[in-house]
Amino acid sequence: MDFAFLATQMVSGFSLATLLFLNASGLTLIFGVGRIFNFAHGSFYMLGAYFGYQVSAVWGLPFWPAILVAGAAAGIVGSASEYLFLRRIYGRPHEGGFQILLTYCLILIFDDLVKMIWGSEYKSIAKPPGFLGAVQVGDVFIPTYNLAIIAVGLLVVLAAWWILSRTRAGRIARASAVDREILGCLGVNVPLTLTVVFGLATALGGMTGALAAPLRSVTPGAGIEIIIDSLIVVVLGGMGNFWGAWFGAILLGEVNAFAVAFVPEWSSLFSYIVMVLTLIFRPEGLFAPARIRKA
Amino acid sequence: MKSRKIALWIVLMLVVFLPSLGFAQEKVIRIGALYPMTGRSGLYGMDSVAAAEMAIDEINAKGGAAGYKLDIIFTDSKSKPAYAVRVAERYITEDKVHFLFGVVSSAVGLAVTEISRQNKVIFIGTDHAATELTLDNFQPYYFRVSNNTFQSMTAGALYLKELQKEKPWKTISYIGPDYAYGHSQLDEIQYNLKRFGVDFQLVSKYLPKLYEPxxxxxxxxxxxxxxxxxxxxxxxxxxxxxxxxxxxxxxFEKMLYFHPDAGGNYEVMSALGAEMPAGLVLSARHHNNWPDTELNRRYVAEFKRRTGRYPTYAAEGAYAGIYAIARAVEKVGTPDNTEALVKALEGLQIKLPEDPDGFTSYIDPQTHQIVQVQAIGVSVPDDNFPPAKMMLGKWKVYKAEDLLPPKELIEKRLKK
Incomplete structure (x- = not known):
């Protein structure tokens, strides 16, 4: 087991972690701000992949703008879903159960819509020109497209940090997580805030789907396949904790990468072990700030 | 006035009763099919449905089988064994089907074959590959009309044996999904390489979960x-x-990628387009460009005409299943005598699109597994089946009889 291999495996883990984080970031954002558990988050990831396919492979728009268009389109569908459906169940007793059922229905509906529009064949988006090969650092080999994804991930982390902690919109979003009623009394349009945040979160999901499409297969049902891993990341990081999701994703990515290298036959087990241990010993998440932990 | 009223009544009676009388008299073979229609495997389900309907239209247009028209009901299996079992039971008790039909997932297949055994209703398996169904879990009312993984892994082992002479290789690694299908292929490739006396070493095996992104x-x-x-x-x-x-x-430059059961599936080629690397060694249970026979060309073209796309391998299994049912009913003369149909299906010969000239697929009477030729190819540029840009070529063809498990193994596993 030489050093170059360990380094390669670490980079593999990091690349996996970035997509995991991008998937999970929207999920945790909407949970943090609106206390909404969007089980259908994966469906927006899938919609983003299909929108990306439509815009870049069918209409011929260049790759990077196509990713943004796909994200925006998924965000619009997301806002519409919140406005038309989710908004009607806010504040009900046992709201959580209704949320899960309603968003689960959305998964089934989006899956069938996608099948009706694009058919059930696997779709694919080509990697953008200039990102087909790999760079070599010593003996470590990293595909340039994976590097690009890691860069986009870091960019999203920075942008989200700036928006959430340095802008008025970000402060409102954080405040609505703490107390919606008081925020409303202060003259903030809380329902609109939730719709916008939901749109942003699903846009993140959609962008991730389009970004992952050159590496994965675009099929109906793709949403339900990624939701479990995203959930693990969100739990590790602490439900609703944006930064926690980033660390949680890195932890999970690296655990996976080294489990594959050392105990390949049992590799899929380890992410679940990490999640179970977290749920038992640190249910508020591994990366929850100290004051939440005490409370 | 009165006579007009009576005439009106007669017409009314005729309108109400004649159609039902007509239905009652029409002779129908009822088939209850289960295919996944949603999620990832929905593609195979939709293709199977299209191909089964195509075969039924062809047969019914020629007057049906022994005077019986074929009629099929499709239900989404949701790829869930427990759900599929309930649908199969409903097919038997309420719809009174003569045949259970279909199924893409081996897990669903294993559940449905149990219902078929208990109710003594014939189950035609069209596309699930787990070898257990025709060996360890064999039951007299189950028949499979597509190759199982044992057959493709035997062809694979023969290919690797020949390859060793041209281009010496020694070590292999394995990667496949972590469920029955992935595990049996790993066991079967090793078993067959050993059986053919190939000197090899397995250096690593990886079993990621199914649908790992x-x-x-x-x-x-x-x-x-x-x-x-x-x-x-x-x-x-x-x-x-x-x-x-x-x-x-x-x-793909560092090792030979070898995928003899499902790597050469058309949907892989069509999804990857120009990204598909050349030189991969692959096969599938049906190929759109092999064998180059009149029957295969016509089958592929007709499927394309009806659906607007080229068929995946799963479609041909469904097509074969319908023809097997029609031929068996023709032999027996009625779909109601199950025991006679079982006898008719045992050893039944059916000429299928995937049969090369000079060979006709047949059902092995002992295991109820269809016996077919397998061709393994190499990915080469070929844009005759868009959106695929690469298809298989440089074929090596393996005789059907050579792909069957050895006698001792069959007997040992049937006894289990």
């Missing part, structure tokens, strides 16, 4: 293992994701 860590680990040959048992979209991700790492 990200193979990056597996890929870098495989490259470290440096096997000469990577045997792959992936299925469907997993193959697409793996190839896309491995390509940038140069994996």
């Amino acid at each position: 990200d193979y990056t860590s597996f890929i870098t680990s495989l490259i470290k293992d440096k096997p000469d040959v990577l045997v792959s048992g992936f299925w469907g979209g997993d193959t697409v994701a793996f190839i896309k991700q491995a390509k940038a790492y140069g994996l």
Whole structure:
């Protein structure tokens, strides 16, 4: 087991972690701000992949703008879903159960819509020109497209940090997580805030789907396949904790990468072990700030 | 006035009763089919439905089988065994079907074959590959009309044996999904290589979960293992994701990618388009460009005309299943005598699109497994079946009889 291999495996883990984080970031954002558990988050990831396919492979728009268009389109569908459906169940007793059922229905509906529009064949988006090969650092080999994804991930982390902690919109979003009623009394349009945040979160999901499409297969049902891993990341990081999701994703990515290298036959087990241990010993998440932990 | 009223009544009676009388008299073979229509495997379900309907239209247009018209009901299996079992039971008790039909997932197949055994209703398996169904879990009312993994892994082992003479190789790694399908392929390739006296060493095996979206860590680990040959048992979209991700790492230049059960599936070629690397050694249970026979060309063209797309391998299994039912009913003369139909299906010969000239598929009377030729090819540029840009070529063809398990193994596993 030489050093170059360990380094390669670490980079593999990091690349996996970035997509995991991008998937999970929207999920945790909407949970943090609106206390909404969007089980259908994966469906927006899938919609983003299909929108990306439509815009870049069918209409011929260049790759990077196509990713943004796909994200925006998924965000619009997301806002519409919140406005038309989710908004009607806010504040009900046992709201959580209704949320899960309603968003689960959305998964089934989006899956069938996608099948009706694009058919059930696997779709694919080509990697953008200039990102087909790999760079070599010593003996470590990293595909340039994976590097690009890691860069986009870091960019999203920075942008989200700036928006959430340095802008008025970000402060409102954080405040609505703490107390919606008081925020409303202060003259903030809380329902609109939730719709916008939901749109942003699903846009993140959609962008991730389009970004992952050159590496994965675009099929109906793709949403339900990624939701479990995203959930693990969100739990590790602490439900609703944006930064926690980033660390949680890195932890999970690296655990996976080294489990594959050392105990390949049992590799899929380890992410679940990490999640179970977290749920038992640190249910508020591994990366929850100290004051939440005490409370 | 009165006579007009009576006439009106008669007409009314005729309108109400004649059609039902007509239905009652029409002779129908009822088939209850189960296919996944949603999620990832929905593609195979939709293709199977289209091909089964195509075969039924062809047969009914020629007057049906022994004067009986074929009639099929489709239900989404949801790829869930427990749900599929309930549908199969409803097919038997309420719809009074003569045949259970279909199923893509081996897990669903294993559940439905149990219902078929208990109710003594024939189950025609069209596309699930787990070898157990025709060996360990054999039951007299089950018949399978597509190859199982044992057959494709035997063809694979023969290919690797020949390859060793041309281009010496020694080590293999394996990667495949972590469920019955992935595990049996790993066992069967090793079993057959040993049986043919091939000198090899398995250096590593990886069993990621089915539908794993990200193979990056597996890929870098495989490259470290440096096997000469990577045997792959992936299925469907997993193959697409793996190839896309491995390509940038140069994996395909570092080892021979060998995927004899489902790697050559048309949907893999069509999804990857120009991204499909050349020189991969692959096969599938049906190929759109092999054999180059009148029957295969007509089958592929007709499917394309009806659906607007080229068929995946699953479609031909459904097509074969309908023809098997029609031929068996023709032999027996009625769909109601199950025991006679079982006898008729045992040893039944059916000429199928995937049969090369001079060979006709037949059902092995002992295991109820269809016996077919398998061709393994290499990915080469070919844009005759768009959107695919690469198809298989440079075929090596393996005789059907050579792919069957040895007698001792059949007897040992049937007894279990």
